[in-house]
Amino acid sequence: MAETRRKTSDTLRSARWFAPDDLRSFGHRSRMMQLGYAEEDFRDKPIIGVLNTWSELNSCHGHFRERAQDVKRGVAQAGGFAVELPSLSVDESFTKPTSMLYRNMLAMETEEMIRSHPLDGVVLMGGCDKTTPGLVMGALTAGVPMIYLPAGPMLRGHYAGKILGSGSDAWKYWDERRAGNITDEEWLGIQGGIARSVGTCMTMGTASTMTAIADAMGLTLPGASSIPAADSGHQRMASACGRRIVDMVWEDLTPDRIVTEAAVRNAAIVAMATGCSTNAVVHIIAMARRAGVELTLNDLDELGRTTPLIANVRPSGKDYLMEDFFYAGGLRALMKQLEERLDTSCLTVSGQTLGACLEGAVVYNDDVIRPLSNPVYHEGSLALLRGNLCPDGAVIKPAACDPRFHVHEGPALVFDSYPEMKKAIDDENLDVTPDHVLVLRNAGPQGGPGMPEWGMLPIPKALIKQGHRDMLRISDARMSGTSYGACVLHVAPESFVGGALALLNTGDIVRLDLPNRRLDMLVDEAELDARRAAWTPPEPRYGRGYGWMFSRHVTQADKGCDFDYLERGFGPAVPEPDIF
Numbered sequence: 001m002a003e004t005r006r007k008t009s010d011t012l013r014s015a016r017w018f019a020p021d022d023l024r025s026f027g028h029r030s031r032m033m034q035l036g037y038a039e040e041d042f043r044d045k046p047i048i049g050v051l052n053t054w055s056e057l058n059s060c061h062g063h064f065r066e067r068a069q070d071v072k073r074g075v076a077q078a079g080g081f082a083v084e085l086p087s088l089s090v091d092e093s094f095t096k097p098t099s100m101l102y103r104n105m106l107a108m109e110t111e112e113m114i115r116s117h118p119l120d121g122v123v124l125m126g127g128c129d130k131t132t133p134g135l136v137m138g139a140l141t142a143g144v145p146m147i148y149l150p151a152g153p154m155l156r157g158h159y160a161g162k163i164l165g166s167g168s169d170a171w172k173y174w175d176e177r178r179a180g181n182i183t184d185e186e187w188l189g190i191q192g193g194i195a196r197s198v199g200t201c202m203t204m205g206t207a208s209t210m211t212a213i214a215d216a217m218g219l220t221l222p223g224a225s226s227i228p229a230a231d232s233g234h235q236r237m238a239s240a241c242g243r244r245i246v247d248m249v250w251e252d253l254t255p256d257r258i259v260t261e262a263a264v265r266n267a268a269i270v271a272m273a274t275g276c277s278t279n280a281v282v283h284i285i286a287m288a289r290r291a292g293v294e295l296t297l298n299d300l301d302e303l304g305r306t307t308p309l310i311a312n313v314r315p316s317g318k319d320y321l322m323e324d325f326f327y328a329g330g331l332r333a334l335m336k337q338l339e340e341r342l343d344t345s346c347l348t349v350s351g352q353t354l355g356a357c358l359e360g361a362v363v364y365n366d367d368v369i370r371p372l373s374n375p376v377y378h379e380g381s382l383a384l385l386r387g388n389l390c391p392d393g394a395v396i397k398p399a400a401c402d403p404r405f406h407v408h409e410g411p412a413l414v415f416d417s418y419p420e421m422k423k424a425i426d427d428e429n430l431d432v433t434p435d436h437v438l439v440l441r442n443a444g445p446q447g448g449p450g451m452p453e454w455g456m457l458p459i460p461k462a463l464i465k466q467g468h469r470d471m472l473r474i475s476d477a478r479m480s481g482t483s484y485g486a487c488v489l490h491v492a493p494e495s496f497v498g499g500a501l502a503l504l505n506t507g508d509i510v511r512l513d514l515p516n517r518r519l520d521m522l523v524d525e526a527e528l529d530a531r532r533a534a535w536t537p538p539e540p541r542y543g544r545g546y547g548w549m550f551s552r553h554v555t556q557a558d559k560g561c562d563f564d565y566l567e568r569g570f571g572p573a574v575p576e577p578d579i580f
Helices: 023-034 064-077 099-116 131-142 168-178 184-193 206-217 232-251 261-274 280-290 297-306 322-327 330-337 354-358 418-425 525-534 545-553
Strands: 047-052 081-086 121-126 146-150 157-159 162-164 383-385 393-396 407-415 437-440 473-475 487-492 509-513 518-521
Touching: 047 064, 047 099, 047 232, 064 081, 064 121, 064 232, 099 131, 099 545, 121 131, 121 232, 131 146, 131 206, 131 280, 146 206, 146 232, 157 184, 168 184, 206 261, 206 280, 206 330, 261 280, 261 297, 261 330, 280 297, 297 383, 322 330, 330 354, 407 418, 418 437
Parallel strands: 047 081, 047 121, 121 146, 407 437, 437 473, 473 487
Antiparallel strands: 157 162, 383 393, 393 487, 407 509, 509 518
8 A cells, every 4th residue: 555645735836836825826716716616615625627628530539528427526536626728649651651659749748738837747648659648657766656548458349240340451451452352332331331430549559558557557557458438347447547546646645655666577578478569668668767767778678588578469460459458357367467577665656566467367268368388479579679770779579570581691672762662563574582671761860850750661562462571671661550560670770870781781691690689781891881982961951940850869760769858867857836
């Protein structure tokens, strides 16, 4: 249980705005009355900010208007006063050039919104890929009691008697359409059946990965990440978040007591066991660094080597989706299987330890949530590579690619932009073989800009028609968590800033040695030195605005792509705002 550390009404953070009997507090109270509230509605009560990332263009959060009301009901039941604040809705589908460009903007907005308003605690409403890390990163820095409310996965897709998984099946059927095996009518049927309700992707993509990470860190109510968005249990969970955050304020249960080094390690282990998205790497590193925990690629690779993948959920698993995962017992059941590997003494937002939260957790289908003795894959979801092509690291998802590419050598086919690559791979006369290594560069944090999800390079049409569905691909971009295949991603440093990928030429031999975690171009050092001396930096992507600021302060993928000036340790902590 959380240690006894009680606040009183006069020590609430909001009391600085409302409690003194002076002109400034008169003004604040007067404006609250202007909004229709009586003093007894808000005076001497914890004021809870409900940070809502709802948007009419964000289908993942389409239910958040209603869920915000559920949260506010819970806050009122517990004796608090809830205020809803709209937050940047960073959706995957419509935000271009990439939602990753705006994750740090959401983190900044969250931090500053909390700091500048009379909030004693916050409920963070997110779920779509970048909203989880963005909200959590900002709230960790702000430091007030917080609880994360995950949007939950959508219902499983259906078409013509087949179960469809968002993202994963889109890629699969698109290849079949390119091969001429899908009719227009079938394609429209798949389009309408693959996403049938509000909620995040129902595969173990980035959204479910990141909400599971938040859950395993202790930032959600136990198991909240598994509840489908359309399930009535999701409404009950939302109200419970509202009730619990009020108690957290009185207990002064701040996030620094929850997100410890042990909690971060727990989250990384759970991520590996779920078959997590490759995007988890940049996000969990960024979140950890905001909490003052130094998490490295080497740490993640070590956990990946020793943690079996036990969630049989697409895309790393073969047969099931997140709805099945929930019915099988959800994340609590998966963590129960891993209990001996976790630090169960870690505190959670529930006020209880992780061990207490796992009591009574049961696996109801051991094909969906496997025992450690019968994993889907003997190692975890991710492997981290080093070599002369990625001196600061790269990431691959071994369980989601053809094993024949785990050790592979072939000539590079290099593209400097996505349009160039797209034009080439659609050319049925392209000179390419299944042994070639497709390479897309200038797609990293600065080059993309924003490190877009371009890393699952399409298989060339010539090879698709020959029946090939996988080949080795390399990029400094990311890929969707719903994607699969032999894709090496997050190559660091990125080519746009002169990383080794910028020196690779078409025809150079590239070697991947996954067992030894190596990725190299077989080019001698003298030749590489000559190429490095001849390399010319490209023109900056932005000349003004947010993109200009992003390009000058974003760190590389191995450091989490946060802004350098927002990481803990950059400067002294920001004090509470002056109120005059």
